[in-house]
Amino acid sequence: MKKxxxxxxxxxxxxxxxxxxxxxxxPLEQYETTYEVIQGAIWDQSCISCxxxxxxxxxxxxxxxxxxxxxQQLVNRSPKNESAQEDGLLLVGDKGxxxxxxxxxxxxxxxxxxxxxxxxxxxxGSLMPLGGDPLTNGQLEYxxxxxxxxxxxxxxxxxxxxxxxxxxxxxxxxxxxxxxxxGVQFHVEPFxxxxxxxxxxxxxxxxxxxxxxxxxxxxxxxxxxxHHFILYSFPEDYSSDLPQTGVIRDVYTxxxxxxxxxxxxxxxxxxxAGTQVPTLRYNYPKGVALKVPANSGFDLNSHYANRTxxxxxxxxxxxxxxxxxxxxEHQAQILNLNNQDFVLPANKVTTIEKxxxxxxxxxxFQLWSHAHEHNTEFKVYIVGGARNEELIYYSNDWEHPPIxxxxxxxxxEAGEGLRLEATxxxxxxxxxxxxxxxxxxxxxxxxxxxx
Ligand code: HEC
Numbered sequence: 001m002k003k004x005x006x007x008x009x010x011x012x013x014x015x016x017x018x019x020x021x022x023x024x025x026x027p028l029e030q031y032e033t034t035y036e037v038i039q040g041a042i043w044d045q046s047c048i049s050c051x052x053x054x055x056x057x058x059x060x061x062x063x064x065x066x067x068x069x070x071x072q073q074l075v076n077r078s079p080k081n082e083s084a085q086e087d088g089l090l091l092v093g094d095k096g097x098x099x100x101x102x103x104x105x106x107x108x109x110x111x112x113x114x115x116x117x118x119x120x121x122x123x124x125g126s127l128m129p130l131g132g133d134p135l136t137n138g139q140l141e142y143x144x145x146x147x148x149x150x151x152x153x154x155x156x157x158x159x160x161x162x163x164x165x166x167x168x169x170x171x172x173x174x175x176x177x178x179x180x181x182x183g184v185q186f187h188v189e190p191f192x193x194x195x196x197x198x199x200x201x202x203x204x205x206x207x208x209x210x211x212x213x214x215x216x217x218x219x220x221x222x223x224x225x226x227h228h229f230i231l232y233s234f235p236e237d238y239s240s241d242l243p244q245t246g247v248i249r250d251v252y253t254x255x256x257x258x259x260x261x262x263x264x265x266x267x268x269x270x271x272x273a274g275t276q277v278p279t280l281r282y283n284y285p286k287g288v289a290l291k292v293p294a295n296s297g298f299d300l301n302s303h304y305a306n307r308t309x310x311x312x313x314x315x316x317x318x319x320x321x322x323x324x325x326x327x328x329e330h331q332a333q334i335l336n337l338n339n340q341d342f343v344l345p346a347n348k349v350t351t352i353e354k355x356x357x358x359x360x361x362x363x364x365f366q367l368w369s370h371a372h373e374h375n376t377e378f379k380v381y382i383v384g385g386a387r388n389e390e391l392i393y394y395s396n397d398w399e400h401p402p403i404x405x406x407x408x409x410x411x412x413e414a415g416e417g418l419r420l421e422a423t424x425x426x427x428x429x430x431x432x433x434x435x436x437x438x439x440x441x442x443x444x445x446x447x448x449x450x451x
Contacts, residue, residue, distance in 0.1 A: 028040075037142070057394075060406070063091070082407065083122075096149065100148065123283070179319075184213075189315065195306060198227075204243040207297055218320045220279070220318045225314065227304060231274065232272060238268055332449070334447075350424055351424075355420075358416065359414055368404065374424040378443075382410075
């Protein structure tokens with residue numbers, strides 16, 4: 001009997017203990033100090049793809065995190081970000097607890113506090129790593145304790161087993177946004193997305209605004225499974241009929257063809273606000289606002305891609321926050337560089353280039369790319385001027401391209417411009433072209449600027 005019990009334990013262990021038995025010797029043993037652990041296990045893994053000498057990201061953030069210089073770059077150094085500088089933050093101070101509250105590095109990585117980060121600090125840019133998964137809760141606690149200990153270069157002061165906690169911050173559950181104190185809330189009410197299908201729809205909502213509105217920020221919350229949500233307006237001089245108010249207009253018919261009535265309106269759309277991540281709060285730079293003329297309306301565009309075997313429910317809340325006209329110093333303009341003229345031959349990797357030059361100087365403060373699943377890389381270069389050929393935007397994640405905030409804004413003089421370079425792996429046996437479906441392709445650079 002006894003023997004049987006033992007072999008049973010071993011048998012269970014074969015299933016549930018396998019992982020443990022395969023784990024190699026502790027990879028952290030090679031590091032002597034706490035800071036070496038931070039460098040090797042965190043910066044080297046999650047940050048130096050961008051924060052490396054010579055890259056445009058390093059230039060923009062003035063921050064290099066490779067082992068040779070990272071400590072001097074971080075400790076007792078002022079941030080490049082102007083709002084953080086004005087708030088008197090250091091990247092990392094050496095004063096222990098006090099330094100937690102005055103550390104811009106900590107603000108930038110502490111995803112647990114993201115509500116606070118985006119709502120209280122409009123000028124602080126994005127959470128890091130930009131566009132990627134957050135650091136694990138264990139990594140965050142390890143860094144926090146290093147700052148608490150005075151951010152030393154030497155010494156092995158923080159408990160390394162903290163790093164065993166590999167859980168990550170989860171986006172909070174979908175819930176309604178609070179009604180803005182000054183602004184407008186939109187709600188796309190729950191709708192079904194059938195199994196294994198795309199559903200993309202529009203709903204037109206008039207704003208009934210007697211005078212112009214000035215948008216200074218917006219928030220979007222989408223229920224899980226969404227591909228994107230975008231608010232569009234129609235041009236001020238638009239003279240055809242507007243879509244019917246409050247009625248769902250599907251892009252596809254039930255048999256999978258296009259609803260041409262829906263497509264008709266799309267050619268007039270002007271981009272106002274949008275996101276591809278489940279929750280977003282976006283703030284325009286201080287004093288900058290997007291003007292919405294009197295008596296406008298927005299076309300709400302929701303796209304869900306349901307790759308499961310069950311029907312899912314889509315639902316979206318979107319808030320625009322407005323400021324009085326007196327507070328507007330610069331009017332924001334929408335950048336929408338949409339290249340529809342390309343062919344991607346079957347079974348080939350193809351790179352498409354397209355250059356856009358501008359006839360007026362522009363201050364660009366936001367950029368994000370939009371493409372579909374065959375897109376492997378999306379690059380944007382400056383054309384002309386002192387920074388000719390500099391790479392300023394990079395995404396290798398078509399589903400979640402980073403929404404890049406440029407602070408200070410990128411100034412392009414008249415005659416200068418941007419070159420878009422998008423690479424696609426067309427593994428299909430048919431050629432691909434521009435199209436609205438997620439199985440077609442796109443090459444769009446969205447953004448915002450002021451003149
Ligand atoms: C995809 C590229 C990318 C990755 C990966 C990335 N960053 Fe950044 N980082 C940026 C860009 C661009 C900026 C400037 C814009 C901003 O602050 O949002 C920036 C800014 C920062 C700043 C502010 C610097 C200043 O003085 O204003 C800190 C701190 C920072 N990053 C830390 C990190 C850390 C730590 C990681 C890894 C956990 C990381 N970043 C990963 C691109 C990246």
